[in-house]
Amino acid sequence: xxxxxxxxxxxxxxxxxxxxxxxxxxxxxxxxxxxxxxHRLGRSLAIRQVDAGSCxxxxxxxxxxxxxxxxxxxxxxxxxxxxxxxxxxxxxxxxTRNMAFALQxxxxxxxxxxxxxxxxxxxxxxxxxxxxYALAGEDGAVERVIPVDLHIxxxxxxxxxxxxxxxxxxxxxxxxxxxxxxxPPRTG
Amino acid sequence: xxPLLSRLAGLSPEPDHRPWPRYRVDVGLWLRxxxxxxxxxxxxxxxxxxxxxxxxxxxxxxxxxLAVASLPCPxxxxxxxAALHLxxxxxxxxxxxxxxxxxxxLPDRRPWLDHGRWPLTRPLASAPGPAADAADYPFxxxxxxGLHQIPVGPIHAGIIEPGHFRFTAAGETVVxxxxxxxxxxxxxxxxxxxxxxxDAARIVARVSGDxxxxxxxxxxxxxEAACGVEPPPRAEWLRALLLELxxxxxxxxxxxxxxxxxxxxxxxxxxxxxxxxxxxATAELTGHRFAMDRVVPGGVRIDxxxxxxxxxxxxxxxxxxxxxxxxAAYDDTPSLLDRTAGTGRLDPALARRFAAGGHVGRASGRAxxxxxxxxxxxxxxxxxxxxxxxxxxxxxxxxxxxxxxxESLRLIAAILDGLPGGPVRVEVPRRAGCGLGIAESFRGExxxxxxxxxxxxxVRCHPRDPSWLQWPLxxxxxxxxxxxxxxxxxxxxxxxxxxxDL
Numbered sequence: 216x217x218x219x220x221x222x223x224x225x226x227x228x229x230x231x232x233x234x235x236x237x238x239x240x241x242x243x244x245x246x247x248x249x250x251x252x253x254h255r256l257g258r259s260l261a262i263r264q265v266d267a268g269s270c271x272x273x274x275x276x277x278x279x280x281x282x283x284x285x286x287x288x289x290x291x292x293x294x295x296x297x298x299x300x301x302x303x304x305x306x307x308x309x310x311t312r313n314m315a316f317a318l319q320x321x322x323x324x325x326x327x328x329x330x331x332x333x334x335x336x337x338x339x340x341x342x343x344x345x346x347x348y349a350l351a352g353e354d355g356a357v358e359r360v361i362p363v364d365l366h367i368x369x370x371x372x373x374x375x376x377x378x379x380x381x382x383x384x385x386x387x388x389x390x391x392x393x394x395x396x397x398x399p400p401r402t403g
Numbered sequence: 404x405x406p407l408l409s410r411l412a413g414l415s416p417e418p419d420h421r422p423w424p425r426y427r428v429d430v431g432l433w434l435r436x437x438x439x440x441x442x443x444x445x446x447x448x449x450x451x452x453x454x455x456x457x458x459x460x461x462x463x464x465x466x467x468x469l470a471v472a473s474l475p476c477p478x479x480x481x482x483x484x485a486a487l488h489l490x491x492x493x494x495x496x497x498x499x500x501x502x503x504x505x506x507x508x509l510p511d512r513r514p515w516l517d518h519g520r521w522p523l524t525r526p527l528a529s530a531p532g533p534a535a536d537a538a539d540y541p542f543x544x545x546x547x548x549g550l551h552q553i554p555v556g557p558i559h560a561g562i563i564e565p566g567h568f569r570f571t572a573a574g575e576t577v578v579x580x581x582x583x584x585x586x587x588x589x590x591x592x593x594x595x596x597x598x599x600x601x602d603a604a605r606i607v608a609r610v611s612g613d614x615x616x617x618x619x620x621x622x623x624x625x626x627e628a629a630c631g632v633e634p635p636p637r638a639e640w641l642r643a644l645l646l647e648l649x650x651x652x653x654x655x656x657x658x659x660x661x662x663x664x665x666x667x668x669x670x671x672x673x674x675x676x677x678x679x680x681x682x683x684a685t686a687e688l689t690g691h692r693f694a695m696d697r698v699v700p701g702g703v704r705i706d707x708x709x710x711x712x713x714x715x716x717x718x719x720x721x722x723x724x725x726x727x728x729x730x731a732a733y734d735d736t737p738s739l740l741d742r743t744a745g746t747g748r749l750d751p752a753l754a755r756r757f758a759a760g761g762h763v764g765r766a767s768g769r770a771x772x773x774x775x776x777x778x779x780x781x782x783x784x785x786x787x788x789x790x791x792x793x794x795x796x797x798x799x800x801x802x803x804x805x806x807x808x809x810e811s812l813r814l815i816a817a818i819l820d821g822l823p824g825g826p827v828r829v830e831v832p833r834r835a836g837c838g839l840g841i842a843e844s845f846r847g848e849x850x851x852x853x854x855x856x857x858x859x860x861x862v863r864c865h866p867r868d869p870s871w872l873q874w875p876l877x878x879x880x881x882x883x884x885x886x887x888x889x890x891x892x893x894x895x896x897x898x899x900x901x902x903x904d905l
Contacts, residue, residue, distance in 0.1 A: 216728075216731050216732045216735040216736070218728060219669070219673065219728045219729065219731070219732045220669070220732075222728075223669060223672070223673070229676055264562045265558055266558075266562075266563070266564050266565055266587070267565075267587075268586075268587045268589055268901075269564070269587070269612070269901065270609040270610065270611055270612035270901045271564055271611055271612045271613050271899065271900070271901050272609065272612025272613065272615070272693060272695075273612070274562055274563065274564065275612065275613055275656075275693075276692070277562050278562055278656070278675075279675070279678070279679060279682065281562075281675070282672070282675030282676065282678070282679055283672050283675055283676055284675070284676060284679045294562060296560035296561070297560075309589060311586065311587055311588055311589055312518075312520040312521055312522075313518045313520050313585060313586045313587070313588055314557065314565060314586050314587065315520070316520075317557050317558050317565065317586070321558055342609075343602075343605050343606050343609055344589040344590070344591065344594055344606065344609070346594075347589055347590035347591075347593065347594050348521050348522055348523055348526055348590050348593065349521055349526075349588050349589050349590030349593075350589060350590065355589075370609075370695065371612065371693075373692060
C-alpha cells in the first residue's frame with residue numbers, strides 16, 4: 216500500500232491538457248448569455264447534474280470528467296449537491312413524463328442567473344427512445360420542460376465533448392466572447 | 404428429483420421457441436409451478452406478459468435447466484405467482500401497469516411503473532386505456548415510538564440515476580427502507596414493437612447504458628435463436644472480449660465509488676484512472692468508448708488487426724499490477740474495512756430465494772454465473788471460474804468484484820492469445836420465431852425474450868435487467884444499518900434504475 220501512497224504523492228499529475236472550447240457551443244452561448252450575467256460568475260461554475268430519464272451512459276461519462284484524467288475542478292467547474300447552489304443544470308434525458316415535474320422543480324430551485332445544458336442525444340430530443348408515450352412531449356427533449364442554453368450531442372457525449380461544451384460556457388460566462396447574432400440553435 | 408422436467412414432461416414444447424423450450428401450461432400446472440417456486444425447487448428469472456398470455460422464465464439450479472411457462476389468460480386474469488413467491492411482486496405490479504392483466508391474489512396492488520403521468524394506461528394492452536389521474540402513492544404504514552421518516556429522491560445528491568427511497572429510522576438506525584421506482588420509465592417495450600432488428604438492437608443496447616455490450620449480446624442471441632443462425636466463432640470470442648472490457652471498467656469504477664462513499668478518495672482516484680484506460684482501449688478497439696452497437700445480431704461490427712490486439716494485450720498485462728496495488732490499499736486500510744465489513748449484510752437464503760444474480764448473489768453464496776451455467780460459449784473454451792463469497796456484506800461484494808476483475812484480466816489475455824480467425828458476421832435471415840438470449844453483464848445476467856414476425860419485425864421484446872431481483876434485496880440488506888451507510892450499501896449493490904424502469 217505504501218507504494219500507492221508514495222506514487223500518489225510524488226508522481227506527476229495524470230491530468231491531460233484541456234481541449235479548446237467548442238466554437239459552435241460558443242456561438243450558441245453568446246446568444247444565451249446576457250452581459251449582466253457574465254460578470255457574476257468569474258471563473259467558476261457550479262453544476263447540478265439531473266438525470267431526467269437517461270440510460271446511465273451519459274452519467275458514466277460525466278463521472279469520467281470528475282476523474283484525475285480530466286480533472287474538471289482545475290477549470291473552476293465543480294458538481295454541487297443542491298440546485299440552490301448551482302449556476303448550471305446539466306440535464307441528461309430523455310426527460311420522462313414521470314421525471315418532468317422533478318426537473319421543473321430543480322430548475323425552479325436554481326437561482327438566476329442560471330443556464331441549462333442538455334447533454335446527450337436523448338436530452339437534445341434525438342435519442343433512440345423517441346417517440347414514446349412515456350417521454351415529455353413524446354421526444355423527451357429538455358426544451359419540452361425547461362429552456363435550454365447549450366446542447367451537447369453524442370450517445371453518450373465523450374468526456375472531451377462535455378468538457379469542450381462546459382469550457383465554452385465558462386468562457387462565455389467570463390465575458391470573453393461577444394454576443395453573436397443570427398446563428399441558429401444547434402438542435403436535432 | 405427433476406421438478407421442472409417432471410412437471411412439464413408430458414407436454415410438447417412450442418415449436419418456434421429457441422434455444423430453451425417454451426411450454427403452454429394450464430392453470431393447474433401454473434399453480435404447481437408456483438409451489439415449486441415457493442419451495443425453492445425453481446428460481447423465477449423473469450415474468451412478463453403479452454395481451455393474451457403471461458410468461459414465466461423458470462430456472463432449475465441443479466443441474467442447470469431453463470424453460471418458459473406460458474399461461475393463456477383469455478379473461479384477462481391469472482393466478483399471481485407472488486401470492487406464494489414474493490420475488491414476483493414487482494414483476495406482477497408491472498404487468499398490471501403495462502399490459503393490464505390482473506394477477507389474482509397479488510399481495511401488493513399499488514401501481515409500480517405507472518405514476519399516473521402518462522397520456523394513457525396499459526400501454527402494452529391490445530387497447531390501451533384512457534389517462535388516469537396522478538394519485539398520491541400510499542407508502543407502507545409504519546408505526547412505533549420515536550420513528551421518523553427520511554424521504555430521498557427522485558433526484559439524488561450525486562451524479563446517479565433517479566429513484567425514491569423512503570427511510571424509516573429509529574435514531575440513526577434504519578428500521579425500514581421502501582423503494583419507489585419507475586421514474587425513468589421510457590416506454591422501451593412499447594417503443595420496440597414493430598421495429599426492425601437493427602433499430603431494436605440500438606434500443607436494447609441502451610436499456611442500461613453501462614452494460615451496453617451485455618444487452619447487445621443478449622439481444623443478438625435472442626435474434627440468432629429465433630432465426631436459427633449461429634454467429635462465427637471469431638465473433639463469439641470478440642463479444643466475450645468486449646464484455647470483459649465492459650466488466651473491467653464497471654467493476655473498477657464501482658470499487659472506487661464504494662471506497663469514495665466510505666470517504667476514502669485515494670482508491671477512487673486511482674480506480675478512475677484505470678477505468679479511463681479501459682475506456683480508451685475500448686475506444687481504440689471499437690471506435691466507441693463503451694463499444695455501443697458493436698455487437699449485432701449475426702456477429703460483431705469490428706474486426707481488429709493484429710497490431711490493435713497486441714496493444715490491448717500489453718494493456719491487459721499492465722493493468723494487473725496496477726490493480727493489485729489498489730487491492731492492497733483496500734485490504735491494508737482498517738478504517739476503510741471498518742466501514743465495509745459487516746455492513747449491509749444480505750442473508751444468503753434471501754439471495755437464493757430471489758435468484759439474485761451478479762455480485763449481489765455471488766457475495767451471498769449463490770453460485771450462479773450465466774457464463775458458467777446458461778451461456779457458456781466461448782467461456783467453456785477459456786477455463787472460466789466464477790467468483791463466490793459467503794459473507795454477504797459490502798466487503799464481500801467488493802471482493803467478488805476484485806475476484807472478477809482478476810478473472811476478466813485473465814480471460815482477456817486468454818481471448819487475445821487464442822482468438823480464432825475467420826468471418827466476424829453472418830447474414831440473419833428474416834423469419835418468424837421466438838428467442839431467448841442471456842448474457843452476463845457486470846451486474847448479473849441480462850435476459851432478452853423476443854418474438855419476431857415473418858418480416859423480421861419485433862412483435863414483442865422483453866428485456867429483463869438483473870436489478871429486478873436485486874432492488875428488493877437492498878431493502879432487506881439495509882435494515883438495522885445506520886442511515887449514513889446507505890450510500891455505501893446502495894453503491895455496493897449498484898442496481899440499475901434505467902434497466903429496471905424500462
